[in-house]
Amino acid sequence: MIPTLILNALAVSSLYIMMASGLALIFGLRRVMNFGHGAIYMVGAYLGYTIASGMNFWAALILVPLIMSVFGVLLELLVLRPLERRQQIEVALITFGIGIVIAQIVIRIYGGTPLSVSAPPLLASSVKIFGADYPVYRLFITVIGLCSVVALAVWLNATRTGMFVRAVSHAPDVSSMMGINADRLSLLISTLSTAFAGLAGVLVGPYLSIDPGMDVAMIITCMIVVVIGGTGSIWGAIFAALIFGFVQTFGTVYLHEISVLLPYLMLIGILVWRPQGLNFGGGAE
Amino acid sequence: MSFLEISDLSSGYGKATILRNLSLSVDRGEAVGVLGRNGAGKSTLLLSIFGQTRVFGGEIHVAGTRIDRLPAYRAAHLGVSFSPQGRMILPNLTVQENLCMSLATGRKGDWNLDAVFDLFPILRERARQPGVALSGGQLQMLAIGRALMANPEVLVLDEPTEGLAPVLVDVLTEALLKVRASGTGILVVEQHHALIRAVTDRFVVMAKGQIRGGGDSADMAAEEYAPLFEL
Ligand SMILES: Nc1ncnc2c1ncn2[C@@H]1O[C@H](COP(=O)(O)OP(=O)(O)OP(=O)(O)O)[C@@H](O)[C@H]1O
Ligand SMILES: [Mg+2]
Numbered sequence: 001m002i003p004t005l006i007l008n009a010l011a012v013s014s015l016y017i018m019m020a021s022g023l024a025l026i027f028g029l030r031r032v033m034n035f036g037h038g039a040i041y042m043v044g045a046y047l048g049y050t051i052a053s054g055m056n057f058w059a060a061l062i063l064v065p066l067i068m069s070v071f072g073v074l075l076e077l078l079v080l081r082p083l084e085r086r087q088q089i090e091v092a093l094i095t096f097g098i099g100i101v102i103a104q105i106v107i108r109i110y111g112g113t114p115l116s117v118s119a120p121p122l123l124a125s126s127v128k129i130f131g132a133d134y135p136v137y138r139l140f141i142t143v144i145g146l147c148s149v150v151a152l153a154v155w156l157n158a159t160r161t162g163m164f165v166r167a168v169s170h171a172p173d174v175s176s177m178m179g180i181n182a183d184r185l186s187l188l189i190s191t192l193s194t195a196f197a198g199l200a201g202v203l204v205g206p207y208l209s210i211d212p213g214m215d216v217a218m219i220i221t222c223m224i225v226v227v228i229g230g231t232g233s234i235w236g237a238i239f240a241a242l243i244f245g246f247v248q249t250f251g252t253v254y255l256h257e258i259s260v261l262l263p264y265l266m267l268i269g270i271l272v273w274r275p276q277g278l279n280f281g282g283g284a285e
Numbered sequence: 286m287s288f289l290e291i292s293d294l295s296s297g298y299g300k301a302t303i304l305r306n307l308s309l310s311v312d313r314g315e316a317v318g319v320l321g322r323n324g325a326g327k328s329t330l331l332l333s334i335f336g337q338t339r340v341f342g343g344e345i346h347v348a349g350t351r352i353d354r355l356p357a358y359r360a361a362h363l364g365v366s367f368s369p370q371g372r373m374i375l376p377n378l379t380v381q382e383n384l385c386m387s388l389a390t391g392r393k394g395d396w397n398l399d400a401v402f403d404l405f406p407i408l409r410e411r412a413r414q415p416g417v418a419l420s421g422g423q424l425q426m427l428a429i430g431r432a433l434m435a436n437p438e439v440l441v442l443d444e445p446t447e448g449l450a451p452v453l454v455d456v457l458t459e460a461l462l463k464v465r466a467s468g469t470g471i472l473v474v475e476q477h478h479a480l481i482r483a484v485t486d487r488f489v490v491m492a493k494g495q496i497r498g499g500g501d502s503a504d505m506a507a508e509e510y511a512p513l514f515e516l
Pocket of ligand 2: 328444
């Protein structure tokens with residue numbers, strides 16, 4: 001039972017990590033919380049459904065992030081960049097509004113009934129782990145989540161562009177005086193962020209369900225994760241996503257009566273303890 | 286037109302005008318010192334070049350390109366680079382990463398990691414340490430090294446010796462003389478007259494957001510300039 005729960009928690013945390021790290025990266029560069037992130041994830045999931053039924057799951061896994069990266073370009077060029085000098089809250093509200101519109105369009109197209117995608121044959125089986133059958137597909141989600149964290153860490157810490165991203169997140173003014181073009185980085189980060197949201201959307205199909213409320217549920221989770229992690233802190237967000245996945249998974253089983261409240265209780269508890277969030281080192285560090 | 290040409294500049298912060306109709310130019314390879322009391326607007330002048338103030342009037346040209354309407358990051362690409370007051374080293378980046386920030390300018394030249402480490406050997410030893418681990422003198426060396434990595438035509442420095450012991454002032458003076466010898470121009474705001482005299486060709490004195498006068502650095506001690514330093 002417990003090993004299964006741990007694996008479930010890792011799988012769901014992986015989705016949260018893919019979502020929240022993108023949000024934290026954008027926040028680090030632009031100081032804007034993209035409330036439309038949940039809608040991007042939703043579009044990814046529905047597109048994934050269409051491509052998986054029309055072609056196959058693997059095509060969806062590759063095509064959807066590519067298609068969603070176009071949303072990232074639009075986000076940067078039509079929203080973040082023109083509104084750069086506006087107040088954070090205004091831009092955040094605009095992304096919130098755009099998210100609602102996008103979600104409504106998706107519901108118009110696909111209707112309100114939940115959809116499901118089946119796992120590709122290769123991953124549809126289960127394996128024995130500690131004597132219990134465990135679906136391979138969930139392990140697959142965890143592996144992808146782990147790979148994305150490692151890739152992100154390498155990119156941020158071992159490449160020049162990653163270093164520029166850390167510099168701008170930490171000190172935008174100094175970075176600009178040293179010649180770093182934050183707009184170009186922001187375009188890249190927005191693209192990555194929406195591509196990852198699309199990836200999470202495709203992955204969630206065969207695991208949980210695809211339904212009209214998924215964007216809202218996900219954005220609330222992401223907000224809690226990013227705030228707990230310390231806004232703009234990548235590693236804080238990743239760690240918080242992990243904690244969130246575990247609290248949610250174990251809470252549902254062991255504290256069933258209050259499980260829906262747990263994330264909020266955790267949020268309040270951590271913010272009382274550390275008002276700045278977990279925030280390891282601040283910035284995109 | 287000079288390499289760095291500031292003409293009739295009025296700038297400040299928000300609604301406050303700090304600089305009023307200020308003109309100053311620095312040629313390629315030339316070294317100019319800026320003096321003035323606290324609050325005279327010296328930093329505001331330098332920050333205006335790097336897009337950190339609000340420009341109300343006048344123009345700033347670097348290498349013939351008007352930059353006061355361009356994004357802030359462009360100045361460094363065109364050949365001026367900056368060691369700001371307070372050093373502004375990024376504590377979360379290593380010494381080497383701080384230096385490499387300037388590679389964003391894409392400017393090639395004699396200044397690279399090795400050349401900077403030769404100029405300030407202590408930075409080579411500390412290359413992998415985070416910026417937060419350095420002493421005041423080392424932070425300043427890093428700030429100068431970082432600016433040099435942009436291979437500027439004119440290196441701009443704001444109070445490089447602020448808060449440093451006299452022996453470090455000498456070290457920095459030597460370093461700036463080497464920078465000059467390499468053909469790089471300098472625009473330096475500094476309180477130490479000795480440094481200005483040793484490093485620069487000419488000086489200007491600022492008060493209340495304007496340049497009130499100036500002359501050859503070699504003659505700084507002359508009687509005729511005494512009233513300037515009373516401003
Ligand atoms: N960010 C800012 N916002 C508003 N006013 C500012 C800001 N920075 C400086 N000032 C004001 O501008 C004026 C000039 O400041 P500036 O920093 O340019 O002086 P300075 O000559 O560099 O002084 P110091 O020798 O102390 O460095 C001062 O009156 C200061 O209060
Ligand atoms: Mg100053």
